[in-house]
Amino acid sequence: TYVIALPCVDVKDLACVDECPVDCIYEGERSLYIHPDECIDCGACEPVCPVEAIYYEDDLPEKWSEYYRANVEFFDDLGSPGGAAQTGPIPKDHEVVAQLPPQT
Numbered sequence: 804t805y806v807i808a809l810p811c812v813d814v815k816d817l818a819c820v821d822e823c824p825v826d827c828i829y830e831g832e833r834s835l836y837i838h839p840d841e842c843i844d845c846g847a848c849e850p851v852c853p854v855e856a857i858y859y860e861d862d863l864p865e866k867w868s869e870y871y872r873a874n875v876e877f878f879d880d881l882g883s884p885g886g887a888a889q890t891g892p893i894p895k896d897h898e899v900v901a902q903l904p905p906q907t
């Protein structure tokens with residue numbers, strides 16, 4: 804799966820959302836999250852992010868390793884919604900993101 808890391812927090816450019824052919828990039832309050840089971844690893848989202856927040860899981864920089872867990876666990880209570888257009892923005896963040904001071 805692909806993972807969205809720290810650079811997305813409080814930026815939320817959203818360019819990635821339009822690129823995803825399976826609509827598996829979901830919007831939280833301060834960041835976006837890629838559904839690990841719905842992502843088909845096409846990689847289309849990665850180059851369009853202006854702040855380079857998106858990585859294939861094996862290429863995730865070590866300093867942001869906890870974002871793998873953040874993307875996965877974000878969906879613990881959501882299951883597999885089958886498309887971000889259906890859920891719309893989700894009013895929560897994973898604790899890894901929620902605990903961060905404002906990123907400007």
Ligand code: F3S
Nearest residue numbers: 811816817818819852
């Ligand atoms: Fe975030 Fe980059 Fe997408 S800033 S919303 S991961 S384009």
Ligand code: F3S
Nearest residue numbers: 823842843845846848
């Ligand atoms: Fe979508 Fe990016 Fe995965 S475009 S299918 S989230 S690699």
